[in-house]
Amino acid sequence: MEPGTVVWRDTAQSLLRHKWLILGCVLLGLVGASFFSLSQTERWTASSQVVIGPAVPPALVGKLPTGTDKTGPLGMDLPAETQARVMASPTLLREVAKSLELPTTDESVQELAAVTRVKAVTDNAYLVTIDGPTASEAARRANAISRIYLAQRTNEAKVLLTTLATQATDRSKTANAQSRSLVSQIGEAVARGDSQTAAALRDQRVGLATEARQAADEASAMRKALTGVGSSSQLVTPATAETATSSPKVARDITVGGILGLVLGFGLALVSTHLSPFVLTRDQAAKAASAPVITASIGRRRFWRRAAPQLPPSELTALGTEASGALARRELNPRGIGTGGAGALLVVSASPTPNSAGIALAMAEASARDGRETLLVLADLHGTPVLSHVTDHEGLTDLVAEPAGTRAVRARKLFRPGTVADLYVLPPGLTFDDSALAVGPSLVPGIIADLPPGYSVVIHGPASVGRHGITPLAAAVDASVLVVQVGHDKDTDVSRLTAALAFAGAPVLGVVLVGASQHDETLGIPLNYTPADTGVPSPPPMR
Numbered sequence: 001m002e003p004g005t006v007v008w009r010d011t012a013q014s015l016l017r018h019k020w021l022i023l024g025c026v027l028l029g030l031v032g033a034s035f036f037s038l039s040q041t042e043r044w045t046a047s048s049q050v051v052i053g054p055a056v057p058p059a060l061v062g063k064l065p066t067g068t069d070k071t072g073p074l075g076m077d078l079p080a081e082t083q084a085r086v087m088a089s090p091t092l093l094r095e096v097a098k099s100l101e102l103p104t105t106d107e108s109v110q111e112l113a114a115v116t117r118v119k120a121v122t123d124n125a126y127l128v129t130i131d132g133p134t135a136s137e138a139a140r141r142a143n144a145i146s147r148i149y150l151a152q153r154t155n156e157a158k159v160l161l162t163t164l165a166t167q168a169t170d171r172s173k174t175a176n177a178q179s180r181s182l183v184s185q186i187g188e189a190v191a192r193g194d195s196q197t198a199a200a201l202r203d204q205r206v207g208l209a210t211e212a213r214q215a216a217d218e219a220s221a222m223r224k225a226l227t228g229v230g231s232s233s234q235l236v237t238p239a240t241a242e243t244a245t246s247s248p249k250v251a252r253d254i255t256v257g258g259i260l261g262l263v264l265g266f267g268l269a270l271v272s273t274h275l276s277p278f279v280l281t282r283d284q285a286a287k288a289a290s291a292p293v294i295t296a297s298i299g300r301r302r303f304w305r306r307a308a309p310q311l312p313p314s315e316l317t318a319l320g321t322e323a324s325g326a327l328a329r330r331e332l333n334p335r336g337i338g339t340g341g342a343g344a345l346l347v348v349s350a351s352p353t354p355n356s357a358g359i360a361l362a363m364a365e366a367s368a369r370d371g372r373e374t375l376l377v378l379a380d381l382h383g384t385p386v387l388s389h390v391t392d393h394e395g396l397t398d399l400v401a402e403p404a405g406t407r408a409v410r411a412r413k414l415f416r417p418g419t420v421a422d423l424y425v426l427p428p429g430l431t432f433d434d435s436a437l438a439v440g441p442s443l444v445p446g447i448i449a450d451l452p453p454g455y456s457v458v459i460h461g462p463a464s465v466g467r468h469g470i471t472p473l474a475a476a477v478d479a480s481v482l483v484v485q486v487g488h489d490k491d492t493d494v495s496r497l498t499a500a501l502a503f504a505g506a507p508v509l510g511v512v513l514v515g516a517s518q519h520d521e522t523l524g525i526p527l528n529y530t531p532a533d534t535g536v537p538s539p540p541p542m543r
Contacts, residue, residue, distance in 0.1 A: 014273040015266065016519035017280065022265030029261020030254055037253035046138035046239040047129040049121070050146045052083065052153070053232020080120035087126060087149050088118040095152070096144050116145065128239075135241035142239035150233050157229045161222045168219035175212035179205050278487050279494060282524030285484045285513050288494035293524030294326035294510035295319050298517070299486070310354045311514065320362020323481060323512050344448055344457040346473055346480040346506050350493040352462075355514055356483040357386045360460035361418075363481070367456045368423035375451065376418060377426045377459040379441050379473055386460075387425055390416040395429030397436035399443050407443070408450035445476035470497070474504030482508045486515035 015022065078086070086092060090109045097104045097112060115131035128145050132138030182205040189198035272280075279285045282293045297315055311319075327345075347363060349356035357380065364376040378386070381397060394414055402410045415424040426447070429440070441461065448457055461473040474480065480501050488494055498508050513524070 011270070015269050017517045018265070018269035018272060021269055021272070022262065025265030025268065026258055026261040029257040029259070029264065031257075033253045033257020033260075034250070036257075037250045042133070043115075043131045044133070044135040044138040044242055045129060045131050046135070046142040046242060047127055047237075048139075048142040048146045048235060048239040049237035050126050050128065050150060051232075051234060051236050052124050052126065052150075080123050080126075084118040084120045084126055087128065087145060088113060088116045092145070092149060092152070095148050096141065099148060100140065100144055112141075118145075125236075139239040139241045143235065146235045146238075150235065153233065154229055158226055161226050161229065165219045165222035165226075168215045168222065172212045172215035172219065175208045175215065179208040179212065182208070277489050277491065279484055279490055279513075280486060280517075281520045281522055282513060282516060283522045283526075284490060285486075285494065285511050286524045286526040288490040289482050289484065289498045289508050289511045290526050291482065291498070291508040291510050292526065293513050294481075295322040296513035296516040296524070299515035311358065313358065316355060316358030317362045317365075319512055319514075320359045321366045323359065323510065324363045324366035326510060327481070344459065344477040346459045346461055346470075346477040346501075347483065348461045348470060348473075348480060348497070348501075349483040349485070350488045350497055351485065352383075353483065353485060353514070354383070355485075356380075357383050357460050359481075359483055359512055360458055361386045364423055364458040365418070365420045367458065368418070368420045371422070372456045373422045373424070373454060374456045374458060375415065375424045375426065377444055377447070377457065378428050379444055379459050380462045381428045381432075381437050381440055382462065383428075383460070385427070387416075387418065387427075390425050390427045393427055393430075395427030396443065397429030397431040397440045399429070399447075400431065400436045400439050404446075407446065411447045411450070442472040444473055448476045470500055471504050474501050474506035477506045479509045480506040481510055481512060483512045483514065486513065486517070 090106075090113050093112045093116065094104055094109050096102075097109060102108065102112070112130075117129045119127045119129070121127050128142050130138060130141045130145065132141055182201050186198050186201045186205070189195075189201060279288060282296060286293050297311060297319055299309075299311075345363070347356055347360035357378065361376060364374050368374040377396070379396060393416055398414070399407055399411055411426070415426055417423070418425045429436070444459060451457070457477070459473055459477060461470055482494070482498065482501075484494055501508055511524070
């Protein structure tokens with residue numbers, strides 16, 4: 001299978017496992033969007049478009065004096081973005097409010113400015129958009145902004161042209177007065193016979209006369225241009241009343257909320273799968289234990305509980321039988337445990353659970369049914385008894401006070417027949433003082449070593465990894481089977497116990513997974529697992 005297919009398959013399974021989380025996020029998005037949308041004030045939007053021509057004819061701009069202001073408050077040479085800002089400025093909007101008989105306080109004008117948007121579409125075309133409480137009011141405000149801006153711009157241009165025409169007239173009058181004053185000076189120069197001075201004064205008088213005529217022509221042209229000011233600026237697209245509100249848009253908001261909730265749910269599901277420290281899938285359990293998942297039960301995840309709920313006896317029997325059969329296959333059991341002859345196997349859970357004892361019993365029964373004399377050692381002294389008819393007999397803890405020389409003989413006398421022929425059980429015992437609980441598991445290696453040849457041993461041990469926990473039991477067996485509940489911590493529960501078992505000489509052959517999702521169809525084989533060569537004979541049992 002291509003790696004990309006595996007990634008997409010795992011992603012799909014992750015989403016299926018977290019379907020209720022995803023549905024919850026979608027529902028949250030829908031509810032939040034609905035609340036947000038319905039809590040919005042009803043708002044209508046209207047737009048108008050204006051086109052602005054030059055305030056002063058271009059032919060006159062070049063003739064203006066150098067010091068003339070060509071960029072007044074609504075003047076001629078302002079950039080398009082600046083014009084747009086002027087149209088949406090509080091100064092203009094205050095005039096709009098006056099014309100519409102709206103409040104003109106600073107707060108009201110600022111509120112009007114907050115819902116006004118002017119965009120420069122081109123260098124001389126502008127789109128005015130404003131919100132209002134009703135459709136007709138929004139259209140009235142948009143058109144008022146455009147009209148008042150055009151009117152003020154026209155008035156400013158007329159005032160500018162009038163001022164410039166007056167200045168040109170004054171310059172013409174001044175030049176004519178200076179020209180007339182030179183007539184007497186020229187006569188006096190001629191009377192003195194100073195022809196050179198008279199010629200210079202005549203040239204100066206000609207220049208003044210020319211300047212006066214030019215100024216008079218400019219004043220005439222500017223007065224004439226007053227009649228055409230604003231003719232090239234107009235409201236080309238008046239605003240009209242809309243038939244639908246711009247806010248709230250319930251359908252749009254709910255759709256966006258649902259999409260955002262879906263994205264959030266997908267994100268949380270993927271983060272939970274890839275960053276969660278807990279075992280969620282077969283592959284994660286196999287990778288944490290560095291052993292394949294040989295069988296699994298379908299159930300519900302319970303992250304808040306470290307132990308699995310008690311499985312029914314029928315399911316425990318099925319799990320144990322399937323695990324025993326998987327160990328009989330050489331590809332999952334390179335040491336040959338359970339394939340015939342003697343062998344010792346440890347069944348242990350990654351945390352305290354009532355299920356591992358039932359699985360150990362089922363595996364021991366399966367071994368006994370195959371015709372091997374099998375001993376089931378219930379070494380979990382605090383665990384729940386799995387065979388009610390042997391709970392009242394002496395057992396492992398009662399051997400603590402037995403002398404070492406007679407301990408093996410006494411141990412064989414304590415073996416009680418199980419529920420299947422050729423199955424014997426060593427119960428936990430009746431002594432529950434601290435010394436017996438501490439020393440009891442350490443007696444198991446000696447008991448196993450003194451068994452007659454041909455016995456198969458299944459030990460159900462405690463999950464603790466302490467000095468009196470799993471280490472003495474692991475030293476008595478050849479391999480182990482790990483029972484993992486979905487929700488166990490991958491590092492603290494599974495990997496740590498696996499490392500302790502491998503260090504003690506009881507490597508984990510396989511994992512029994514409890515609580516797997518029905519959508520988890522992965523293989524449950526760790527990446528670094530290599531099947532054994534079935535052509536090589538099995539090594540002798542490790543004792």
